Amino acid sequence: MATDTTLRKETVDDWGSRERTPGTPPRVIVIGAGVAGLSTGCYAQMSGARTRIFEKHVLPGGCCTAWSRDGYLFDYCIEWLIGTAPGNDAHQVWRELGALDGKTVTNFELFNKVEDEHGRSVTFYNDPDRLEAHLLALSPADAPLIRAFTRDLRRFIDIELYPFLTAPALRTVRERAATLRTVLPAFRLFWRTAATPMHVFADKFQDPLLRRAFRNIFFQDPEGFPLLPYLFNMAAAHHLNAGFPQGGSLGLSRSVENRYLGLGGEVTYRARTEKILVENDRAIGIELRNGRRYFAEHIVSACDGRTTVHGLLDGRYTSPRIDKLYNDLIERPGTLFPAVVSAFVGLRGDFDPGEAHSTTHLLTDEDGRRLPGALQNSLVVQARSRYSDGFAPPGRSVLHCTYFSDYAYWKELRTRSRREYRGRKHEVADFVRTFLEHRHPGINDRIDLVDIASPATTHRYTGNHNGSILAWKAFSDADDVAARLVGKDRMRLPGLSGFSMAGQWVGMGGLIRAASTGRFAVQYLCRELGLEFRAWESEGTEPWHPGMLGELPQLDRWSAREDTGS
Template identity: 90%
Template sequence: MADDASTLRKGPDDWSSRERTPGTPPRVIVIGAGVAGLSTGCYAQMSGARTRIFEKHVLPGGCCTAWSRDGYLFDYCIEWLIGTAPGNDAHQVWRELGALDGKTVTNFELFNKVEDESGRSVTFYNDPDRLEAHLLAISPADAPLIRAFTRDLKRFIAIDLYPFLTAPALRSVRERAATLRTVLPAFRLFWRTAATPMHVFADKFQDPLLRRAFRNIFFQDPEGFPLLPYLFNMAAACHLNAGFPQGGSLGLSRSIEERYLGLGGHVTYRARTEKVLVENDRAIGVELRNGKRYFAEHVVSAADGHTTVYGLLGGRYTGPRIDKLYTDLLQRPGTLFPAVVSAFVGLRGDFDPGEAHSTTHLLTEEDGKQLPGALQNSLVVQARSRYCDGFAPAGRSVLHCTYFSDYAYWKELRTRDRKEYRQRKHEVADFVRTFLERRSPGITDRIDLIDVASPATTHRYTGNHNGSILAWKAFSDADDVAARLVGRDRMRLPGLTGFSMAGQWVGMGGLIRAASTGRFAVQYLCRELGLEFRAWESEATEPWHSGKLGHLPQLDRWSAREDTSS
């Protein structure tokens, strides 16, 4: 998207020099062109710094990406995006980053549908009144629990709380007071729903389908989540503030990349950072795999957290919080958000128009055992072509089938025996084909291709530890530790200056959180570099079109018609 020559024409070529050119703005190097890295670059450019982003892949976005096969676009990441409706702080962040420039947004009337083995189903409508009527029709005996849930949902719908503009340690008295005015009247609601695990709440239902369905509102059971995030996200969807942006995942990343380049930044792709250069306990630059060194007054890593701390910095700068996260919690079961297996299905014609855009199918134990590395007996089927135009050639559609899976299972297979690894992926494709045929007889004859990506694929292309897309699981033991890393430690490592971290490994998962950590990191480093933090909304108005996705490389050399992938 940009080459070195374009940067040289715009400013001094002093990135290879230990000292910056006199009279020029401070230099900031960002490691990783995911959403957090691009956000960091955008806000640093707006605040008067000069920046360079080094990315090991050929595309921006990290996990917020897509790839192509035979005219199909396989959108990997976004299922809903907080901040798609105007009038809140989350939306302001996306407008500042240009993420929604010229785009339409698709909103659905339901969050997810859950169907059991016998065909009984629950539809989780975003509208609380419609949801309540639907649930009462399924199980009148569960009326008290149903009404309690929808009553809480209505209370969340009335709350506007999106704290994504100012880093915690820098919030003014006015900002803190505004937050208190929102939180205090609903304190008991927040406390109670944060302290009530979803599985404890769901187990109170008399109807066995409701007991299982509530756990899977978020497509599969994240295990350990309390009620609060379910209510918060369904409330956002009710406000049309959790929609799907035109262009999808890679479209979002490309739009932020376009904004960054328009602000004068530069991205170098196929540039893997091998280490952060440190002198007298101060980060002074980076060294790439090709041996080239680049220098700056500040370095921000928006890459995988474990790789950053123990790889790029050799484990030299840790402390109680870092040790807690990366030597204790990282290995503790249930602390990382599970990895997923994705099976994209290219289909001639449309998927059953009577089906919901997203359905979690609860499987029998026998069926669950047929899914390699599965952690739960369920399969999510999403009609992705309804989310956005351009995901399939004319007259065709795309399904995205996913399930939580064990990274270690796939990593060991791929390391030990590539042939067996590919065979397991064939088994995923075969199961999906058989399952879809069982649900919609005749659909097999319309399948063009099935493309399977494993957790090992995610790790290879993004570097995310254990292939986890969302990193630390919210509301786990890691949540409080990471919050202190952002607030008290100001996203810095003990004993190291001139360096900070951004992204989901410090700010928890979710795209708006990733973007906000870039904003926070720049607010903190502006204090260090003597710059005034500045941000303004993008004024670009050109309508989004698929040409903005750029070149879409295939991830491997295997034929998509052989049901294989990387």
């Protein structure tokens, strides 16, 4: 089935021509080789189009990436991946994209551990029975709330709802009926848990640790999330459907890139798009920073949303919905998912085997003030070498320490003074070293290096507005607006044909959502181009190995051990 989608790809090179070669499939240009852009390319190739992806960076994946230093691999993005277990629609998407080809998946018995300043901790097990017993032992006085939470978790475990295969406006009567059969019996559960903010629920606990810990099940407090996403993701983890794929973030991106190239697609790296070319209110091509122009019958922007609307298209095609997203909500506090500071620690030997793979450490106000640009008094420490092989040289391991941070703080620093900017990075590294030594005496002598990535780093390499990794915050005011952009507007801009958008800036956060927007975008554009949407699972079987990551960059060429860059 796959052989007829690229028949003329090898012999036709008309990307520089306004008119495509007669008798050849329609051309589709994709801006951005993140997960959404690669997904768009894969599904368009499977559906019979000819595609070419243009990417500003030297690697695929966008934020779903990694970089290296001295034999260590610093995995940046995935903490859990929805769709790692067979038998659901999310898994089908990853199989179609080749994301899990030849890979093992690591699953953990707990979602996260939260420890306070005094060493008292709570472990959020994915098994509701074990979780309930643990919480009751910690705080018998909170039994009613504990049992209510675990009762809801059991109900979510019985629900399978992964609507990632068909674009909302194209769902058949059968598909809508199947969704209703799942949703209606649990409607009150969905409504209640979606309407109950986590902070309101958590504040009811008598135990002060539980009041703080429940907010940090997702490592740090996303602020504004209701109960529903916590229950949904813990239920997925219980089903082993929220695991960590071998190869990690860049491994996933490389696998999808390999799938795309195998389908006959083409990626051009170090190719920054400066504008989308428009003629008679139809997108006809793109112009790169070097002045070169490329043409196609359809353009898909899978990069930063504000850059697309107000940069590549000069703000010419908007609507009240677009203006609300990219003029109003994008600057409203709490609407974008926060940016993060990452401190990767290369360690000789293993991390403490008695520690959880992921722990949120609650900090005192004094310690919180010592973390540059911190938005919350907490630090997440993850033993990343337990997630997948190949993240550290033999006999060594990697820790990933993160905290939510203010992009404006780092941007202003870097703009005003590179020396001060690097100085703050040193402060982060020093804090992490001191903190780890306090918790694990003697560990400082085993630290090889500490590598820091700030929100300004994220912005520079991905273009994401304010350095946000997940774009719009789910369940914020942007959620309903973005949903209408995908469903009602079909991922298009008003008044502009031959163009659509994909990615987290239209489909909200999360890698499976990003991948699904690529599928949706192609389903919509197939109708415009007169193609039949087709998709099938990858047949790749080669076992994954670290060599598949390819050449790895050293982003800023900076670490706390050698201060030589920016």
